[in-house]
Amino acid sequence: MHNSPECSFNLSLNDCTFKIKRDDLLPDFMGGNKVRKNSYILNSLPCLPDVIITNGGAESNHARVCALMAARLGIKCHLVLHGEEDKSDYFHGNKFFIESTNTEINYVNSHEIARTIEIAEKKYKSQELDVFVIPGGGHSLDGARAYIAAVDELAEEPDYIIFPSGTGATHAGLLAGVKKKNWKTQVIGISIARQAERGVAAIDELYAPLCAELNIQHNVDEIIFLDEFTFGGYAKYDAELIKFIRELTSQTGVPFDPVYSGKALYGLTQLLEQSRIPAKSKVLFWHTGGLLNLQSARKVYDTNI
Numbered sequence: 001m002h003n004s005p006e007c008s009f010n011l012s013l014n015d016c017t018f019k020i021k022r023d024d025l026l027p028d029f030m031g032g033n034k035v036r037k038n039s040y041i042l043n044s045l046p047c048l049p050d051v052i053i054t055n056g057g058a059e060s061n062h063a064r065v066c067a068l069m070a071a072r073l074g075i076k077c078h079l080v081l082h083g084e085e086d087k088s089d090y091f092h093g094n095k096f097f098i099e100s101t102n103t104e105i106n107y108v109n110s111h112e113i114a115r116t117i118e119i120a121e122k123k124y125k126s127q128e129l130d131v132f133v134i135p136g137g138g139h140s141l142d143g144a145r146a147y148i149a150a151v152d153e154l155a156e157e158p159d160y161i162i163f164p165s166g167t168g169a170t171h172a173g174l175l176a177g178v179k180k181k182n183w184k185t186q187v188i189g190i191s192i193a194r195q196a197e198r199g200v201a202a203i204d205e206l207y208a209p210l211c212a213e214l215n216i217q218h219n220v221d222e223i224i225f226l227d228e229f230t231f232g233g234y235a236k237y238d239a240e241l242i243k244f245i246r247e248l249t250s251q252t253g254v255p256f257d258p259v260y261s262g263k264a265l266y267g268l269t270q271l272l273e274q275s276r277i278p279a280k281s282k283v284l285f286w287h288t289g290g291l292l293n294l295q296s297a298r299k300v301y302d303t304n305i
Contacts, residue, residue, distance in 0.1 A: 032289020037138030040146035049132040058083035093292030137167035147173025163286035164264035165189025172206035190267035193234035229267035260290035
């Protein structure tokens with residue numbers, strides 16, 4: 001079982017008490033929520049497969065974790081990545097580690113992902129190999145169950161849990177984990193890309209069956225997914241966000257990235273400034289990792305940075 005540090009977090013807003021849950025410091029595979037999810041997924045299998053196949057973006061943290069995990073376990077990893085391979089002259093964060101393993105990679109357009117995975121799966125099965133396909137981002141019930149278990153690590157019941165919300169498994173697991181403990185905590189996901197309608201549907205795809213499994217009441221309205229801090233979409237950001245990340249890193253000593261944690265933290269400060277989180281609340285910020293995205297982020301040229 002993975003366990004990450006829970007530390008005080010020296011923000012000074014609304015007379016609130018802040019803590020931060022540092023999943024970026026999980027010890028294996030360079031950390032992040034994808035470590036929790038993929039470890040739980042593979043540990044839930046009756047036996048280890050010969051090959052894992054999964055998909056993600058060209059700089060996917062999920063892909064990095066799967067590639068490194070397969071290398072340690074001595075099994076094959078096959079990645080189907082959407083987008084084009086970057087062939088610049090400098091090392092990219094996730095791409096470097098993915099390519100350092102014995103991983104097979106297909107770069108395809110988004111609409112080609114399912115077909116490419118199907119072809120790869122058939123190829124390995126024709127070789128009499130046991131194949132397991134991990135959904136992109138670990139978006140599965142087992143991926144979400146990892147975060148039900150993670151809630152049990154918290155030292156106390158916070159009033160709010162704030163975190164970056166992407167494909168939905170982390171969000172569904174945290175919400176189900178809080179309800180399982182009968183806490184009154186509000187679980188607020190800050191979207192890093194998706195609009196609310198799509199994001200809520202993806203979360204509820206996992207949250208509803210988890211509620212049935214845990215015999216707790218299901219209500220889709222409990223899913224709080226804020227899409228006003230995406231900065232234009234996945235991996236998009238501007239000079240304002242970069243400046244904010246630098247200032248908060250200087251203030252807190254905690255590193256953030258512009259794809260995941262930086263957007264969620266920006267959203268948190270806006271909620272506090274707008275008094276959408278009341279004064280004197282106990283707030284937990286869940287840092288889900290993604291710091292290697294900084295290694296592939298293009299600099300925003302602006303005199304204010």
